[in-house]
Amino acid sequence: xxxxxxxxATTAAPIRFFERAQRAVGDESAATRALCSTCHLKDLCLPxxxxxxxxxxxxxxxxxxxxxxxxxxxxxEGDRFQFIYAVRSGTFKSTxxxxxxxxxxxxxxxxxxxxxxxxxxxxxxxxxxVALEDAEICAIPYAHLSELAATSAELQHVISRLMSRxxxxxxxxxxxxxxxxxxxxxxxxxxxxxQRMKARGYSASEFHLRMSRAEIGSYLGMKLETVSRxxxxxxxxxxxxxxKKHVRITDLPGLQRAFxxxxx
Amino acid sequence: xxxxxxxxATTAAPIRFFERAQRAVGDESAATRALCSTCHLKDLCLPxxxxxxxxxxxxxxxxxxxxxxxxxxxxxEGDRFQFIYAVRSGTFKSTxxxxxxxxxxxxxxxxxxxxxxxxxxxxxxxxxxVALEDAEICAIPYAHLSELAATSAELQHVISRLMSRxxxxxxxxxxxxxxxxxxxxxxxxxxxxxQRMKARGYSASEFHLRMSRAEIGSYLGMKLETVSRxxxxxxxxxxxxxxKKHVRITDLPGLQRAFxxxxx
DNA sequence: CGTGGATTTGAGCGTAATCAACGCAGGTGG
DNA sequence: CCACCTGCGTTGATTACGCTCAAATCCACG
Numbered sequence: 001x002x003x004x005x006x007x008x009a010t011t012a013a014p015i016r017f018f019e020r021a022q023r024a025v026g027d028e029s030a031a032t033r034a035l036c037s038t039c040h041l042k043d044l045c046l047p048x049x050x051x052x053x054x055x056x057x058x059x060x061x062x063x064x065x066x067x068x069x070x071x072x073x074x075x076x077e078g079d080r081f082q083f084i085y086a087v088r089s090g091t092f093k094s095t096x097x098x099x100x101x102x103x104x105x106x107x108x109x110x111x112x113x114x115x116x117x118x119x120x121x122x123x124x125x126x127x128x129x130v131a132l133e134d135a136e137i138c139a140i141p142y143a144h145l146s147e148l149a150a151t152s153a154e155l156q157h158v159i160s161r162l163m164s165r166x167x168x169x170x171x172x173x174x175x176x177x178x179x180x181x182x183x184x185x186x187x188x189x190x191x192x193x194x195q196r197m198k199a200r201g202y203s204a205s206e207f208h209l210r211m212s213r214a215e216i217g218s219y220l221g222m223k224l225e226t227v228s229r230x231x232x233x234x235x236x237x238x239x240x241x242x243x244k245k246h247v248r249i250t251d252l253p254g255l256q257r258a259f260x261x262x263x264x
Numbered sequence: 265x266x267x268x269x270x271x272x273a274t275t276a277a278p279i280r281f282f283e284r285a286q287r288a289v290g291d292e293s294a295a296t297r298a299l300c301s302t303c304h305l306k307d308l309c310l311p312x313x314x315x316x317x318x319x320x321x322x323x324x325x326x327x328x329x330x331x332x333x334x335x336x337x338x339x340x341e342g343d344r345f346q347f348i349y350a351v352r353s354g355t356f357k358s359t360x361x362x363x364x365x366x367x368x369x370x371x372x373x374x375x376x377x378x379x380x381x382x383x384x385x386x387x388x389x390x391x392x393x394v395a396l397e398d399a400e401i402c403a404i405p406y407a408h409l410s411e412l413a414a415t416s417a418e419l420q421h422v423i424s425r426l427m428s429r430x431x432x433x434x435x436x437x438x439x440x441x442x443x444x445x446x447x448x449x450x451x452x453x454x455x456x457x458x459q460r461m462k463a464r465g466y467s468a469s470e471f472h473l474r475m476s477r478a479e480i481g482s483y484l485g486m487k488l489e490t491v492s493r494x495x496x497x498x499x500x501x502x503x504x505x506x507x508k509k510h511v512r513i514t515d516l517p518g519l520q521r522a523f524x525x526x527x528x
Numbered sequence: 529c530g531t532g533g534a535t536t537t538g539a540g541c542g543t544a545a546t547c548a549a550c551g552c553a554g555g556t557g558g
Numbered sequence: 559c560c561a562c563c564t565g566c567g568t569t570g571a572t573t574a575c576g577c578t579c580a581a582a583t584c585c586a587c588g
Contacts, residue, residue, distance in 0.1 A: 096439050099524060104439045118435060120428035126435060150417045157410060163427040164384030170434035171382060171390060175360050175368040177441035178485035213535065221442035226576055228536055260363060446544070477567065490544055492568055508567065
């Protein structure tokens, strides 16, 4: 399990050096010149809420697209903060390193979601981001983005809103970790994934989890065995069918009942 | 205990109506015309990192100071987002309401810290803020602040950094809730309070907690009895002396050892 | 085909939750 | 002034949920 071993196996993959080099010089050299206004994710991602002049202005943003292989890190805890990353495809996990070598997962990011906002605070990334499957991202130079934001109050507002959304998201996670039991946590997690899949045009009731039981457990504050057991319990209650990473929710209202015993 | 009863006893205090009225009209009418550049909190608060022209520009910001009595809410979950609040004196708690009437504490705010940033995401506050003692705040109209930010990249950057700091703060709290036991949690909490007291010119080793055992427990994801027991355990280990809300840390390194068993 | 990683399941245990009782301080009213 | 009440904190006894340790299975991959 990658979380126990101190080797950089999954967090850096075989081609770590190449990846680092790519990060350093590849930013301007991408063949694809990407435009936000024509991106199929524009309603989920950075441009969300913008239109007309402001959206066009966003096209002035120069950024590179980059592929990230499964297991590769987009950035590591402590790396200098330079880019905001937008996920184009694939799934990422954000993690903090614990002193004892274990990792704490602080979030999962899907297409259209932003990564790296935690780096603003201190100019260094406070967490690491690792691809859970082959992925593609846009690397947006923060300096450039904030220049652009200075010319558009709307864009500025959008960025602030996205950061605020992150704060709110973490609030609910705190609620989850602070006051829910294992079943409620996993139900909340699955319902959240379900919603996000739906928002991306995928089925809300049937999907592949990209993360391992251990990663789900770390995120939800429980051990992998408990995650597995809770999946089995849900299956036995006929709330869902589960086969490893494949999940089919068969009783959405039931799952919601399991969840909102507590939550507003 | 206020968290169990559905009555608005502590969260709204006897003069709730007055407070609401005050909030609606009192914003412009404050006698004190406050300036950030001369505020004794300028190194902790919004102006942190600004100087020269940018700091002067911040003085263009029109905002009201307001007193908030113990138990009064600055805003409630669901209230329209209009202001960012800066704590001038006193302590606040931020809370989410759970469906069953209980509350989840998501943070404690002291002098120089900002409140209300979670409201940007949806234009409505996602949490409530309640004074734990008589307090004074600056209510900064967000619309006005963002206007001003449009004229200064530096100010813009400061605001983003403050939001990012909030995200990072919540990351560590997630780590705490996700992977620490009762002793580690309380130790982390006390060390954090200690640091923040120190940064405000108070003693780092001796202070009054403004929050109840139940509120600490809610924040740390444990029951009030466990908080109490853990305090007693620390006292027995001669790490600190405790008498109700008064705490004196007698072995700071020892407390840190109790804490950083896990954390980086 | 063998190996290693991921998942599931079981058994026993430990930590923190629950339930309960008590002490103390502050406020209220007779 | 004292009896009473209420809120908060502490402590004890018991319980339960999730953790730990362990073993078996499944699957991908070399």
